[in-house]
Amino acid sequence: KQEVTQIPAALSVPEGENLVLNCSFTDSAIYNLQWFRQDPGKGLTSLLLIQSSQREQTSGRLNASLDKSSGRSTLYIAASQPGDSATYLCAAHAAGNKLTFGGGTRVLVKP
Amino acid sequence: DTGVSQDPRHKITKRGQNVTFRCDPISEHNRLYWYRQTLGQGPEFLTYFQNEAQLEKSRLLSDRFSAERPKGSFSTLEIQRTEQGDSAMYLCASSSYMEEPNYGYTFGSGTRLTVV
Numbered sequence: 532k533q534e535v536t537q538i539p540a541a542l543s544v545p546e547g548e549n550l551v552l553n554c555s556f557t558d559s560a561i562y563n564l565q566w567f568r569q570d571p572g573k574g575l576t577s578l579l580l581i582q583s584s585q586r587e588q589t590s591g592r593l594n595a596s597l598d599k600s601s602g603r604s605t606l607y608i609a610a611s612q613p614g615d616s617a618t619y620l621c622a623a624h625a626a627g628n629k630l631t632f633g634g635g636t637r638v639l640v641k642p
Numbered sequence: 643d644t645g646v647s648q649d650p651r652h653k654i655t656k657r658g659q660n661v662t663f664r665c666d667p668i669s670e671h672n673r674l675y676w677y678r679q680t681l682g683q684g685p686e687f688l689t690y691f692q693n694e695a696q697l698e699k700s701r702l703l704s705d706r707f708s709a710e711r712p713k714g715s716f717s718t719l720e721i722q723r724t725e726q727g728d729s730a731m732y733l734c735a736s737s738s739y740m741e742e743p744n745y746g747y748t749f750g751s752g753t754r755l756t757v758v
Contacts, residue, residue, distance in 0.1 A: 634684045
């Protein structure tokens with residue numbers, strides 16, 4: 532059974548610092564790994580999707596890496612801004628046509 | 643059609659009442675998923691449809707829960723005899739079988755259920 536863990540559970544940084552969010556998964560037989568953002572009381576917004584054959588994906592200030600052999604993915608957010616404050620969730624897409632989510636990392640960027 | 647729509651956004655109900663939520667997926671997506679998210683946790687899989695067929699149900703989906711997708715378009719999730727433990731955000735997502743796994747899932751904004 533796939534298990535996904537995100538560490539840390541919460542993170543507070545001053546504006547301008549780079550953010551590093553970690554995600555680990557137990558079953559390396561994944562199709563892809565997807566990172567989402569969730570604002571309080573809202574749904575999920577997809578940020579980046581890394582296919583199993585890829586090592587990283589980039590979008591603007593966001594960069595996500597994937598190491599299947601070690602069961603890890605990392606989301607980097609460069610030059611953080613207060614608007615980046617949210618919960619970030621990673622999810623592994625494996626056999627069974629469903630996503631397995633981590634518990635999320637709650638990020639606060641202080642002005 | 644620019645995304646996944648869920649209705650209502652918020653629902654407050656008394657314990658023991660029945661509630662029904664609706665999800666309208668992206669029109670060309672043939673797969674539809676329901677997830678439940680409790681406070682401070684990641685979403686958990688409940689069930690999914692490919693077209694009108696319900697292909698998998700989680701053990702989280704007790705007998706009080708039923709989901710339908712009658713014409714392979716919108717879907718409904720009904721909870722009978724609600725309990726306080728049913729209070730959660732119910733999220734719907736859709737995807738295209740032809741595009742998976744390359745393009746991932748698109749989620750709706752969710753329905754927040756509060757059972758009092």
